[in-house]
Amino acid sequence: MPAEEAFSIGNNTFSRGTQNLVSLPVTVGMSGAPIELTVHVTVGLEPGPVLTIMNTIHGGEWYAIEPLRRLARTIADSPMRGTVIILPVVNPGAFAYGTRNVPDQVDSPDMNRIFPGPLTSTGDQIIAIISNQILPLSTYLIDFHMGPLGSAFTDTLVGSDFASDVSQRSLEVALAFGSPIIRYAPMLGGFPGPRSSKGYAGGTMGLPGFGGEIGGAGFGSRLDKVWHSRTHDGLLGVMGALEMIDDAPKTRPPRQLVYKNAHRVNPRAGGILRSRFGGDQLGIEVAEDTLLGEVVSPYTGAVLEELRAPVDGLVYYVSRDYPIYPGGWAFGMADFDPSSSHWVDNE
Amino acid sequence: MGNEIEPGLGLASVEVVKIPVATDLDNSNIELCVNIVVGSNPGPTLALVSGLHGSEWLATISNLELLQRVDTDNLSGTLLVVPVANPIAFASGTRNIRDESDSPDLNRSFGGQQAWLADQLATAIVDNVLKRADAIIDFHCGPWGAAMNGVASPNDYTDPDLNARALAMAKAFHLPHVRLTPMATLFPGPRSMIGYAGESLGIPSIVASIGGAGFDQELERSWVETSISGVFGVMDHLGMTETHNDQDNDVVIVGNPHRVNPSVGGMIEPIFPPEGLMNTPISEGDLLGRVWSPYTFEVVEELRAPVSGVVGMVSNAHPARPGDWAYLVFETEVR
Numbered sequence: 107m108p109a110e111e112a113f114s115i116g117n118n119t120f121s122r123g124t125q126n127l128v129s130l131p132v133t134v135g136m137s138g139a140p141i142e143l144t145v146h147v148t149v150g151l152e153p154g155p156v157l158t159i160m161n162t163i164h165g166g167e168w169y170a171i172e173p174l175r176r177l178a179r180t181i182a183d184s185p186m187r188g189t190v191i192i193l194p195v196v197n198p199g200a201f202a203y204g205t206r207n208v209p210d211q212v213d214s215p216d217m218n219r220i221f222p223g224p225l226t227s228t229g230d231q232i233i234a235i236i237s238n239q240i241l242p243l244s245t246y247l248i249d250f251h252m253g254p255l256g257s258a259f260t261d262t263l264v265g266s267d268f269a270s271d272v273s274q275r276s277l278e279v280a281l282a283f284g285s286p287i288i289r290y291a292p293m294l295g296g297f298p299g300p301r302s303s304k305g306y307a308g309g310t311m312g313l314p315g316f317g318g319e320i321g322g323a324g325f326g327s328r329l330d331k332v333w334h335s336r337t338h339d340g341l342l343g344v345m346g347a348l349e350m351i352d353d354a355p356k357t358r359p360p361r362q363l364v365y366k367n368a369h370r371v372n373p374r375a376g377g378i379l380r381s382r383f384g385g386d387q388l389g390i391e392v393a394e395d396t397l398l399g400e401v402v403s404p405y406t407g408a409v410l411e412e413l414r415a416p417v418d419g420l421v422y423y424v425s426r427d428y429p430i431y432p433g434g435w436a437f438g439m440a441d442f443d444p445s446s447s448h449w450v451d452n453e
Numbered sequence: 454m455g456n457e458i459e460p461g462l463g464l465a466s467v468e469v470v471k472i473p474v475a476t477d478l479d480n481s482n483i484e485l486c487v488n489i490v491v492g493s494n495p496g497p498t499l500a501l502v503s504g505l506h507g508s509e510w511l512a513t514i515s516n517l518e519l520l521q522r523v524d525t526d527n528l529s530g531t532l533l534v535v536p537v538a539n540p541i542a543f544a545s546g547t548r549n550i551r552d553e554s555d556s557p558d559l560n561r562s563f564g565g566q567q568a569w570l571a572d573q574l575a576t577a578i579v580d581n582v583l584k585r586a587d588a589i590i591d592f593h594c595g596p597w598g599a600a601m602n603g604v605a606s607p608n609d610y611t612d613p614d615l616n617a618r619a620l621a622m623a624k625a626f627h628l629p630h631v632r633l634t635p636m637a638t639l640f641p642g643p644r645s646m647i648g649y650a651g652e653s654l655g656i657p658s659i660v661a662s663i664g665g666a667g668f669d670q671e672l673e674r675s676w677v678e679t680s681i682s683g684v685f686g687v688m689d690h691l692g693m694t695e696t697h698n699d700q701d702n703d704v705v706i707v708g709n710p711h712r713v714n715p716s717v718g719g720m721i722e723p724i725f726p727p728e729g730l731m732n733t734p735i736s737e738g739d740l741l742g743r744v745w746s747p748y749t750f751e752v753v754e755e756l757r758a759p760v761s762g763v764v765g766m767v768s769n770a771h772p773a774r775p776g777d778w779a780y781l782v783f784e785t786e787v788r
Binding site: 129385427 | 597748
């Protein structure tokens with residue numbers, strides 16, 4: 107490859123110091139329209155790491171699109187070492203419907219459980235392109251899964267059961283991202299499993315990275331501004347830690363919790379969630395048995411269920427008042443018991 | 454209805470009645486849930502119906518809170534409150550029921566004779582709620598990403614007295630604007646609940662479109678309070694309550710809305726602030742929002758006011774399909 111052509115994906119080649127938009131053909135859908143994977147590739151003036159950032163692998167988890175758009179602008183004209191690959195919408199079919207999965211009849215519906223994409227469903231074909239054409243070029247992977255409408259998260263998932271150096275490097279970049287709460291737990295032998303993006307990347311390919319979750323949709327513009335800035339700046343923090351840029355913003359809070367045990371506090375009954383811990387309470391400390399919210403009947407207003415903290419810990423996901431299904435996202439507790447967690451002090 | 458309750462016998466009460474409608478394919482029994490609030494004194498019956506569209510649930514929250522605030526000891530007459538008129542669409546979080554109906558919109562199914570769930574629900578609402586009411590408020594609001602803040606009254610009922618009574622109710626909601634439009638014949642039309650109630654049943658009806666979801670919590674809370682306050686204003690007007698929530702205000706009559714919705718799919722970038730809903734005048738050509746591609750990050754469409762007036766629907770940052778709700782602009786004239 108000529109020196110000025112520094113990077114390539116498939117048949118597409120890119121020169122140093124350029125920002126490029128590529129549509130990788132996937133297949134043709136039932137409407138007759140081509141299904142494509144849109145990729146932004148920003149190649150720095152100098153060689154360096156290849157940071158791949160994915161988003162919207164679940165159609166309702168689109169919230170990071172705005173900060174990724176901003177990141178693309180920020181790095182467009184900035185001196186950079188290495189390459190940043192952004193896939194803002196991995197799952198366009200589900201995104202268009204606002205659903206987690208593509209509404210087809212396949213038996214592998216969740217695109218974040220089918221890596222490397224061995225079958226021929228739309229989802230499998232998209233994942234195969236990522237697995238075969240993009241991840242092999244990458245040195246780090248970040249996959250965003252922000253809260254779908256009504257729920258907001260502050261959490262970063264790192265696999266502790268990858269090869270030791272992969273897990274360690276994953277934790278380091280997660281700390282650099284600046285999330286106050288980091289789950290360091292078995293991913294291959296736990297959640298979300300070996301066929302998730304991070305599980306496959308870390309476990310099979312030895313690719314370090316993390317799953318990012320800052321904020322969520324449906325909380326209004328004030329919190330949008332806060333959360334989008336944290337995500338954008340956090341990514342610059344990662345790039346700074348990887349020495350891809352100079353003068354990265356300070357992203358790390360005074361201390362960060364690294365924990366193992368997460369507890370979902372999601373309802374068994376469907377109804378309207380009346381939340382007592384909303385967007386402004388994300389990440390705060392609560393005691394065991396604290397009432398986090400209630401599910402009320404949308405038909406009578408009667409309380410159907412109380413949702414209480416099962417442990418002492420930090421609330422790593424919260425919700426606003428909204429209609430919620432059985433099992434829908436309500437609250438999550440990060441257990442900060444010292445036997446399974448520790449604090450990283452940054453001051 | 455299952456439990457006949459005679460108002461005005463000093464038996465103030467709140468009862469919940471569940472009216473069987475149909476059995477769905479998942480073996481669930483679809484029911485229409487009606488909250489019956491009987492006051493201590495005789496008086497008219499006001500029906501409050503929200504959730505004809507499953508995605509418009511902020512109005513459900515408003516009416517559930519209203520139920521908590523009604524004091525039966527100081528109520529003359531009866532409230533029939535249906536917080537969720539379309540439980541199936543509510544469960545799927547969609548405007549309409551997800552079946553193969555050729556008339557899927559419940560608010561276009563009134564008077565329908567088919568066996569679709571929407572038709573059966575509409576029939577249940579008519580027989581058990583509307584026919585027992587002296588006045589009706591039909592609640593709508595924005596789904597995720599959009600919000601409204603207005604009240605509308607029909608000006609095209611065949612009976613001019615009905616038009617006048619509906620307008621009086623709308624003014625009693627105490628918002629600064631009332632939208633006066635041919636709702637019975639044009640939009641939403643004769644098979645909407647408001648169209649059917651007026652033309653077929655002779656019951657004055659208005660539409661309250663207050664709020665939407667996905668905005669700053671303080672703003673959403675203000676819309677809930679606006680809705681509750683408006684209902685008490687109507688109840689005062691009907692002689693059902695005496696909250697003295699009757700502040701005089703000049704009401705501006707607005708005409709038909711101009712939709713300013715995206716013609717392409719993309720991310721809405723709001724420019725017009727939601728706090729300006731129904732109170733900040735705009736001029737023709739003003740930029741209300743933009744649509745940008747979540748794939749290329751480029752702006753693909755600008756959403757501009759087609760006329761001067763007030764903005765009757767606002768949007769926040771959210772993904773939108775072609776035609777999805779973004780903005781409405783009303784031309785204004787003072788009466």
